[in-house]
Amino acid sequence: MDRPMVDEERGTLPPSKSQLKREAAELQRLGEALVALSPARRAGVPMPDSLREAVELAARIRQRGGRRRQLQYIGKLMRTIDTAPIRAALEAFERQGAEESARFHRLERWRDRLLEEGDAALEELLRLSPGADRQRLRALIRQARAERLRGGAPKAARALFRLLRELPDLG
Template sequence: MSHAHDDEMLPDDDSGFPERPSKSQRKRDMHALQDLGEQLVALSLDQLKKVPMPDSLADAVREAKRITSHEGRRRQMQYVGKLMRNVDPAPIQAQLDVFNGISKAEIARQHRLERLRADLIEDEKTLQAIGEQWPEADFQQLRTLRRNAIKERELNKPPRAFREIFRILRDLDAGAGDGSEADAAAEDAAEE
């Protein structure tokens, strides 16, 4: 390539360098990373272990959790923010979203279970689909709750059975995913 051709490819500015983010944008980015660091420090140690991050950042966050003096904590949080600049924040934010119950997958799961509950209330034949997915489901309990939910709706009463159906479907779905059927059964027994 000739030198003249290179000049044609450059932007119209004098520097020839790509435009850098404004000082205001860099400040906003820095504050967002500091907020992310604050969220990390607020996590329990068990949750912290599940967050994908370098060991140096994990150590700095654990240290920030231990510091009690205001000035010491402020300085440690600045250090956490500095370390955060070298880390891709997306996986960290995704894990925090999971902890906060707002992951896209979790929202989709909630919507799917809400649709299943609505289908069940509209048509008892939906129990067959529930049985195919979760053979361990208590169909008698679901039938009773369905009838109660319909009565609640007709009489403008609080939707207790309606909510209970959702809780049961959520527990069944969670049990299928992580083997916690015994936990869901124990929770059911404790509430009865």
């Protein structure tokens, strides 16, 4: 009967073939995430030059077969390096995107409150952001309400959102 090879130092079994395949697939998915990044974000990810060149090439390849082979090559390169800094950078980008999205939604809610509630919401906003331009906010709220009643394009509502986005105390 065949006995599995035991690592003498640790007294454990080596990883199974299935486990090795799962790890290789995970590294390939990590490579796909790198390829999907914009060039500017990709430049901020710490990685060896050989991996960076392979990722840049994969981003340029459009043929499915060639791209698949290049992604497999990226996975192979990643098996020889520590992927923790790459994972950390990707997680930071993900968190940053989630924070931006949450701030965007908070600003949308403020815009909607200002249009629905009027002065009560405006006073609360001015308490939170004392440097806000009360006169400009009131004018935009009035214009946005008029546009909504006319059924026109929400030009003033967009301008109101941009003004809210510039306020540092909101979000």
